[in-house]
Structures are given as C-alpha cells and as structure tokens.
Amino acid sequence: MTKADQGREELLREVVGVAVPNWAIRVVQLNNVVATRLGVTDTDVQCLHALDRHGPATPGELAKLVNLTTGSASRMIDRLVAADCVRRVPDPTDRRRVLIEPTQHGIDRVGQAYAGLITRTRDDLDDFTDDELRVVLRFVTAAEESTANEVHRLQTGP
Amino acid sequence: MTKADQGREELLREVVGVAVPNWAIRVVQLNNVVATRLGVTDTDVQCLHALDRHGPATPGELAKLVNLTTGSASRMIDRLVAADCVRRVPDPTDRRRVLIEPTQHGIDRVGQAYAGLITRTRDDLDDFTDDELRVVLRFVTAAEESTANEVHRLQTGP
DNA sequence: CATAATTCACTGCGTGGCGCAGCTACTTTG
DNA sequence: CAAAGTAGCTGCGCCACGCAGTGAATTATG
Numbered sequence: 418m419t420k421a422d423q424g425r426e427e428l429l430r431e432v433v434g435v436a437v438p439n440w441a442i443r444v445v446q447l448n449n450v451v452a453t454r455l456g457v458t459d460t461d462v463q464c465l466h467a468l469d470r471h472g473p474a475t476p477g478e479l480a481k482l483v484n485l486t487t488g489s490a491s492r493m494i495d496r497l498v499a500a501d502c503v504r505r506v507p508d509p510t511d512r513r514r515v516l517i518e519p520t521q522h523g524i525d526r527v528g529q530a531y532a533g534l535i536t537r538t539r540d541d542l543d544d545f546t547d548d549e550l551r552v553v554l555r556f557v558t559a560a561e562e563s564t565a566n567e568v569h570r571l572q573t574g575p
Numbered sequence: 576m577t578k579a580d581q582g583r584e585e586l587l588r589e590v591v592g593v594a595v596p597n598w599a600i601r602v603v604q605l606n607n608v609v610a611t612r613l614g615v616t617d618t619d620v621q622c623l624h625a626l627d628r629h630g631p632a633t634p635g636e637l638a639k640l641v642n643l644t645t646g647s648a649s650r651m652i653d654r655l656v657a658a659d660c661v662r663r664v665p666d667p668t669d670r671r672r673v674l675i676e677p678t679q680h681g682i683d684r685v686g687q688a689y690a691g692l693i694t695r696t697r698d699d700l701d702d703f704t705d706d707e708l709r710v711v712l713r714f715v716t717a718a719e720e721s722t723a724n725e726v727h728r729l730q731t732g733p
Numbered sequence: 734c735a736t737a738a739t740t741c742a743c744t745g746c747g748t749g750g751c752g753c754a755g756c757t758a759c760t761t762t763g
Numbered sequence: 764c765a766a767a768g769t770a771g772c773t774g775c776g777c778c779a780c781g782c783a784g785t786g787a788a789t790t791a792t793g
Contacts, residue, residue, distance in 0.1 A: 428708045433696050436715045437689065442624045443722035444599045445606050445617070449642050450729045458779070459603070459617070466600045476742060484607050489780050491743050496779090513741040513788045531595065533728065537721035538591050541714070550586045552710045556699070557594045563695035564601035570691065571608045616750070634771060647751050649772055654750090671759045671770040 436560065451530040460485065461497055465519060465527045468503065473518040475508070484572070502526060594718065609688040618643065619655055623677060623685045626661065631676040633666070642730070660684060 418426070452462045460483050467482040468474060474482070480490035494517055497503040502523030508514035542550060576584075610617045618641050625640040626632060632640070638648035652675055655661040660681030666672035700708060 425705055425708070428705060428712065429697060429700055432700060432708055432712045432715060433693055435712065435719055437693055437696055438624060438628065440715055440719040440722065441602045441606070442621065442628070443719055443726060444602045445621055446640075446642065446726045447722055447729070448599070448603050450726055453642065454729060460779085463600065463603055463607075466596060470596065470600070477740090484604065484611065486781055487742065488744075488782080492779075511741080511789075515742070534722060534725045535591055535595055537725055538595055538718060539587060541717040541721055542587055542590060544717075545710070545714070547583055547586060549710045550583075550590055552703070552707045553714045554586070554590045554593065556703070556711045556714070557590060557598055559699040559702075560696060561593055561598040561601055563699055564598065564605055564692060567692045567695055568601060568604045568608055571605070571612060618750085635769090644752055645771065646753075646773080650750075653772095669760075669770080673771070 447534065451527075455526060455530060457496065457500065457502075458493070461493060461502075462527065462530075464493060464497065465502060465523055468517065468519045469524065469527065473506070473516045475514050475516060479517060497523070605692065609685075613684060613688060615654065615658065615660075616651070619651060619660075620685065620688075622651060622655065623660060623681055626675065626677045627682065627685065631664070631674045633672050633674060637675060655681065 448462055449459055452459045455462065463483045464479055467479060471478075471482065476490045476494055477487055479485075479494070480487045483490070483493075485493065494503060494505065498505065500523075501520055503517050503519050506516045506518055508516050542553070545553065606620055607617055610620045613620065621641045622637055625637060629636070629640065634648045634652055635645055637643075637652070638645045641648070641651075643651065652661060652663065656663065658681075659678055661675050661677050664674045664676055666674050700711070703711065
C-alpha cells in the first residue's frame with residue numbers, strides 16, 4: 418500500500434467513523450428528546466415524519482414504515498388523533514381502508530421541533546461554496562439511499 | 576435576490592432537506608431494526624454505542640447519555656449484563672460508584688449489526704476524490720456537532 | 734352467482750420498559 | 764464526628780407493544 422493510499426484510507430475511516438457511529442447516535446438522541454418534549458413516543462414522531470414525506474397513508478403502510486404491527490399502529494393512530502396531530506379519512510375506493518393524514522397542528526408540531534436543527538445545519542453550510550454544496554448533496558443523497566437499503570435488508574434478510 | 580442567490584438557496588434547501596428529515600429518519604429506522612434483531616431495546620443499542628464512543632462510564636453518566644433516569648439505567652444495565660454485553664466493575668477510588676464497560680461479545684454484537692451500513696457507506700465514498708472527501712468530512716463533523724448542541728439545548732432549554 | 738379465501742383495521746390480554754419515590758451505602762463538608 | 768450530599772439500586776403504577784382473535788369489505792374460485 419502506497420503512502421497516498423494510506424492517506425486516503427485514513428480519510429475514509431474518519432468520514433465513515435463520524436457519519437455512521439457518531440452522527441447517527443446524535444440523531445437518535447435528538448429524536449428521543451424531541452419526542453419527550455412533545456409528550457409522545459419516539460415511534461409517534463417517526464410516524465409524523467413518515468406522513469410528512471410519504472403523504473397520506475393507511476395504517477398498514479404506516480405500520481411497515483415505523484416497524485410496528487397493525488394492531489400497535491392502530492393504537493398509535495389513536496394517540497395521534499387524540500393529540501390532534503392526524504386525522505382518519507375513509508378511503509372512497511375501498512371501504513375497508515382508512516387514510517391517515519396529518520393535521521396542520523401535527524405538521525407545525527414536528528416542524529417546530531426540528532426548526533432548531535435545520536437552522537443550525539443551514540448555518541453550517543454557509544461556509545461551503547456552491548461546488549462544495551454539490552459534493553455534500555451527492556454524499557447525503559447516497560447515504561440516505563444506502564441507509565434505506567440497509568434497513569430493508571435487515572428487515573427482510575436473514 | 577439575484578439569480579445566483581436563488582440557485583444557492585435552492586441548493587441549500589435540497590441539502591438540508593435530504594440530510595435532516597430524510598436521512599435522519601432512515602437512521603432512526605435502522606437503529607430500531609437493529610435493536611429488534613438483537614432482541615434488545617433501542618435504548619440498549621444507544622447505550623452500547625455510547626460505551627463504544629465514551630469508554631467505560633458510570634450508570635449515572637449512561638443515564639444522561641441515553642436520556643433515562645438512573646433507576647431505569649440500572650435496569651437497562653441489568654438487561655445488558657444478562658445478555659453478556661456489559662460488565663459491572665467497582666470503582667477503586669469511590670466505593671459508591673460502579674463502572675460499566677462493554678464485553679467483547681457486546682462490542683461484536685453492535686459492530687456486526689452496523690457492519691453492513693459501514694460497508695455501504697465506504698462504497699458510496701469510492702466515487703469521491705480526496706479533496707471531495709475532505710469536504711464531506713467538514714460537513715459531517717459540523718453536522719454531528721450541531722446535532723449534539725441541539726440535543727443539549729432541547730434537554731436543558733425552555 | 735354464490736361462496737370461499739384474502740385483506741383490511743380494530744380490540745382483549747399479557748409482557749416488559751420506564752418514571753417516580755424511597756432506600757441503603759458511601760463520601761464530603763463544617 | 765455529625766450533617767449534608769451523591770452514588771446506585773428497588774416497589775409500584777403506567778402505558779407502549781406484540782400476539783391472537785373479530786368483524787367488515789373485497790377479491791378469487793367453482
């Protein structure tokens with residue numbers, strides 16, 4: 418292995434080390450603290466996030482997205498309805514199904530909880546040039562996809 | 576606002592949008608799936624991570640790190656001891672205190688669970704030049720620190 | 734077309750993690 | 764040497780979750 422390879426290896430190790438263990442731990446911590454402050458479960462916060470990204474979804478879909486059984490998802494929705502964060506809407510095309518959609522109050526709640534981190538992250542990015550921002554975007558996009566793939570592999574694989 | 580500013584604004588929005596809601600959600604999901612596969616709690620996995628980063632710690636410190644009361648931390652440690660993932664070691668300088676340190680088995684467990692994501696992330700980084708890797712490192716380092724600060728603010732703030 | 738099989742979402746019940754309050758043991762302080 | 768402070772550990776109640784079963788609605792089958 419040449420000297421240049423050693424340098425790159427060191428660089429790779431550092432990036433992965435910061436991104437995967439360190440940053441990931443902080444994100445999980447943040448999610449937990451946010452949930453505590455909102456007076457709901459970690460899972461409930463994930464559910465609101467999922468609705469924000471995915472749009473209206475059925476209880477069954479939400480159960481898959483947050484890794485719960487349909488029974489537990491049903492009670493989770495009960496909690497979120499009681500907290501005025503989501504609404505149950507009958508599916509017009511299939512009378513068995515129910516669509517869950519976030520209320521404005523629910524959108525605001527989760528948005529406010531994460532506003533601080535978003536502001537901080539934008540401030541961090543002020544130091545980057547446009548070209549550098551594109552590099553960062555390539556990375557976070559790839560990382561998000563890889564993480565999603567890994568989640569899927571572990572959920573379904575051996 | 577000039578055209579260039581609009582472009583940068585769009586870029587910023589995209590980077591933040593992918594990094595904070597999307598990627599963060601995936602990371603929380605992954606943590607949950609890993610915990611389920613290991614047959615332990617999300618909190619337990621966080622605790623093992625914290626020990627990996629922080630080194631041996633007292634139950635009180637661990638309670639703070641994973642956002643639990645000392646009572647719950649005590650039972651969490653009971654579970655991890657039963658699963659042969661951590662060890663209780665008396666502190667020689669203060670006989671009230673106990674140091675928790677991970678066992679080799681515990682280190683291996685959490686390491687194997689995250690090996691897949693680490694491999695994927697390294698593969699993602701193959702496409703980046705050394706200079707680009709340094710840009711990515713600047714970002715993830717800043718993001719990790721900002722997330723940590725935000726956790727601290729929410730835990731202690733109003 | 735009638736009927737069986739499937740797919741939804743939704744409940745009783747038991748398990749277990751968690752916070753709260755109180756406890757003992759030890760250390761520090763005056 | 765007593766009083767206060769700090770460490771970790773337990774009874775108790777609460778509630779989120781998985782499991783198993785129910786009813787309603789849809790789709791497949793003879």
